Amino acid sequence: MLTVTDLEAGYGSIKVLRGIGFTVPAGKVVALLGGNGAGKTTTMKTIAGIVAATAGQVEFDGRRIEREPSHRIFARGLALVPQGRELFPEMTVIENLELGGLARRSTTEIAAGIAGVFAQFPRLAERAHQRAATLSGGEQQMLATGRALMSRPKLLLLDEPTTGLGPLIVAELIRIVRELNRGGQTILLVEQNVRMALAVADYVYIIRTGEIVAESEAAKLSDRDEMFRSYLG
Amino acid sequence: MDIATLLVAGLANGSLYSLMALGLVLVYKTQDVINFAHGEVLATGAFLGYTLYKVVGLPYPIAFVVAILLGGLLGGLIERIAFRPIAHHPHITLAMVTVGLSFALKGALRIPYGRDIYVFPPLMGHTPIMVGATAISPQSIVTIVVALMLAGALFAFFAYTTMGKQMRATQQNITGAALVGINTGRIFSFTWALSCLIGAAAGVLAGPLSLLYPDMGTNYLLKGFAAAVLGGLESVPGAMVAGLIVGVIEMLFGGLISTAFQEVSAFFIIIIVLMFRPHGLFGQKPVHRV
Numbered sequence: 001m002l003t004v005t006d007l008e009a010g011y012g013s014i015k016v017l018r019g020i021g022f023t024v025p026a027g028k029v030v031a032l033l034g035g036n037g038a039g040k041t042t043t044m045k046t047i048a049g050i051v052a053a054t055a056g057q058v059e060f061d062g063r064r065i066e067r068e069p070s071h072r073i074f075a076r077g078l079a080l081v082p083q084g085r086e087l088f089p090e091m092t093v094i095e096n097l098e099l100g101g102l103a104r105r106s107t108t109e110i111a112a113g114i115a116g117v118f119a120q121f122p123r124l125a126e127r128a129h130q131r132a133a134t135l136s137g138g139e140q141q142m143l144a145t146g147r148a149l150m151s152r153p154k155l156l157l158l159d160e161p162t163t164g165l166g167p168l169i170v171a172e173l174i175r176i177v178r179e180l181n182r183g184g185q186t187i188l189l190v191e192q193n194v195r196m197a198l199a200v201a202d203y204v205y206i207i208r209t210g211e212i213v214a215e216s217e218a219a220k221l222s223d224r225d226e227m228f229r230s231y232l233g
Numbered sequence: 234m235d236i237a238t239l240l241v242a243g244l245a246n247g248s249l250y251s252l253m254a255l256g257l258v259l260v261y262k263t264q265d266v267i268n269f270a271h272g273e274v275l276a277t278g279a280f281l282g283y284t285l286y287k288v289v290g291l292p293y294p295i296a297f298v299v300a301i302l303l304g305g306l307l308g309g310l311i312e313r314i315a316f317r318p319i320a321h322h323p324h325i326t327l328a329m330v331t332v333g334l335s336f337a338l339k340g341a342l343r344i345p346y347g348r349d350i351y352v353f354p355p356l357m358g359h360t361p362i363m364v365g366a367t368a369i370s371p372q373s374i375v376t377i378v379v380a381l382m383l384a385g386a387l388f389a390f391f392a393y394t395t396m397g398k399q400m401r402a403t404q405q406n407i408t409g410a411a412l413v414g415i416n417t418g419r420i421f422s423f424t425w426a427l428s429c430l431i432g433a434a435a436g437v438l439a440g441p442l443s444l445l446y447p448d449m450g451t452n453y454l455l456k457g458f459a460a461a462v463l464g465g466l467e468s469v470p471g472a473m474v475a476g477l478i479v480g481v482i483e484m485l486f487g488g489l490i491s492t493a494f495q496e497v498s499a500f501f502i503i504i505i506v507l508m509f510r511p512h513g514l515f516g517q518k519p520v521h522r523v
Contacts, residue, residue: 050411074414086409088402099402102395103414147413 001026001155001186002047002078007056007066009046016042018210019056024155029177029187031201031218033194039210040190041083044159047188048080049073061154075104077154083163085144089133093124096132096143100150110150117146120176138169145176155186162193174199198222237367239488240481245373245442247480248380252435253457254464254472255387256428262404262467263424264320266327270311271457272450273338274429278304278436279445280342283353293356297379297437304433305426312425317418342447353440376438383434384473387427391469400424456483456499463503465516475514479503 002024010016016039024030034040045051047058049070058066065073079100088096097117101110118125121142127135132143141161148156158177162170170193177200181187191197197204198218206214253271260268268274281303285296315330357371391397403410403420411417435453443449460479464471479499487495494501512518 048412050408069416069418070411071414071416074412080412082408082412084408086406086412088405088409090405091401095398099398099410099415100413102399151414 001061002188003057003059004043004047005057005059007043007046007058008054009042009051010054011051015054016210017046017056020207020210020212021056022205022212022215024186024188026186027181027184028202029181029189029200031189031191031197031204032207033191033197033204034207035192037209038207040192040207041159042210043207044080044082044157044188044190047073048078048157050080050082071103074151077151078157079148079151079153079155080157081141081144081148081159081161083159085140087132087140087143087147090131092129092131093127093135093143094129096147097124097150100147104151113150113152117149120149120179121146138165138172141165141169141173142176149180155188156180158187158189160190160192162191162196170196235366235368236485236489237364238369239484241367241369241373241377243481243484244477245370245376245480246484247477248377249435249439249442249453249476250456250460250479251473251476252380252383252431252438253453254460254476255384255469256432256435257457257461258464258466258469258472259424259428259431261461263400263421264316264327265324266331267458268428269328269331269454270335270338271331271428271432272452272454273335273342273447274304274308274432274450275436275439275453276342276445276447276450277307277338278433279353279440279443279449280346280351280436280447281433282437282440283351283445287353297434300437301430301434304436305430307433308429309422309426311429312422316425317421320418320421339447346445346447349446351445353445355441372441376442379434379438383431387431387469396423456480459499459503463506463513465513467517468513468515471513471515 005021006019007021008015008017008019020039020043022030032040032043042051046053049068053066056066057064060076060078063076065076088099094114097114098110101113105113123139124142124146127139132140135143145158145161161173174196177187177189181200189197189201198221201218204216204218204221205212253275256271256274257268260266278300281300282296285291285299286293291299311334315334316327319326319330355372356375361368361370391401399410399415400420400423402413403415403417407417410420439453456479457476460476461472463478464475482502483495483499486498506514
């Protein structure tokens with residue numbers, strides 16, 4: 001579904017990604033693990049078209065997308081739930097969800113989509129008419145995820161969904177990601193939280209200073225593994 | 234002088250300030266920049282209206298609609314040509330470009346219209362309608378009604394249309410907008426088009442109340458900016474209400490106290506308001522998350 005090859009990107013003269021490469025097969029959950037500043041978020045933003053690639057390729061669903069603007073990449077069926085959540089703070093939960101589907105779906109599909117998101121995240125249904133700015137961190141993460149799902153993406157990118165959230169909400173997110181995947185959703189996850197990543201991923205890549213330094217099937221790893229831990233720094 | 238007379242005249246002027254403030258607020262909310270060329274947008278609208286109505290001889294409503302659509306088109310082109318390539322530069326760069334644009338538009342207007350002063354005839358004659366002791370100029374009524382209709386249309390546009398919702402989303406979070414598939418470049422163009430359309434409408438309406446000359450926009454820009462600040466700079470209803478307040482204060486000061494203070498009275502009130510509410514009447518107190 002997604003193949004990244006020798007991807008390079010950065011901000012101004014600072015190169016963050018130095019030829020990163022990995023694949024996300026359809027129907028799987030792939031996790032990129034790494035410490036602070038490893039280039040995880042930049043990888044996600046580059047794939048989604050928010051940061052420009054300076055070299056390399058991103059192939060999504062059989063097409064090269066590394067030169068396309070973000071709205072076109074989104075239209076092809078790739079939705080990113082960013083680390084900062086990037087909600088519309090003055091809009092209600094419903095309005096945020098509606099906007100998630102607006103560019104790709106008809107109004108009837110949007111109504112059905114909102115119902116679907118509310119079934120998945122009952123907490124959001126309770127907050128339907130509240131402004132996004134008034135939600136808790138966990139609820140905001142749910143709303144950002146729900147908003148991305150509104151477009152029924154072929155590939156869902158989750159950038160550190162657990163940042164700043166308590167263990168109960170992390171457990172809830174693990175449940176949701178598994179459930180989505182069971183429904184056939186392909187997911188690329190970026191995490192610092194090893195437990196979260198190993199709980200949901202089929203395959204894990206370890207990223208360090210803009211390069212992939214190790215990869216493995218998730219089932220073969222444990223978060224106690226010394227070798228594995230040392231890579232994360 | 235009769236207070237009701239002053240009030241109506243104040244509301245008429247005020248609704249023009251409201252329209253100016255609306256145009257400024259729209260661009261500010263989307264791109265964080267004050268369009269210093271907005272006065273010239275008004276002047277362009279006024280001359281377009283004058284030319285279509287007086288020179289070409291179109292019926293007034295058609296001349297009005299064509300003039301504001303051309304104003305909107307001008308806005309969209311300005312964004313695409315002058316601002317899109319520098320959209321990610323610091324705001325001060327964009328602001329300087331709007332200053333340059335102001336001179337450029339004034340210069341462009343002087344080519345066909347020279348240094349002469351033109352008179353835009355009022356739509357329904359000069360004879361005031363008398364209601365008791367209150368004299369109401371028909372042009373005031375036209376101005377107020379058209380401004381309110383435009384404001385109403387704008388509110389409906391933002392509340393109910395897909396484009397309106399996408400524009401609000403872009404104003405609130407541009408990265409978020411890009412992530413839900415909104416073509417933010419198109420939103421920028423459309424925002425400028427809408428802002429300039431409203432500015433041009435203010436120009437056509439201002440024609441009969443003012444005189445037409447390429448520099449006519451300066452005063453309206455100042456009052457519109459004052460109203461935008463008073464309204465909180467990011468608030469559409471705030472801009473609307475504050476424009477009317479500025480117009481009325483100015484008329485009441487001029488009519489009841491002294492015409493010498495008329496021009497500065499509104500600014501005086503605004504300074505006092507901002508001392509107590511620095512974020513304006515309708516603005517939100519800036520909150521910094523830790």
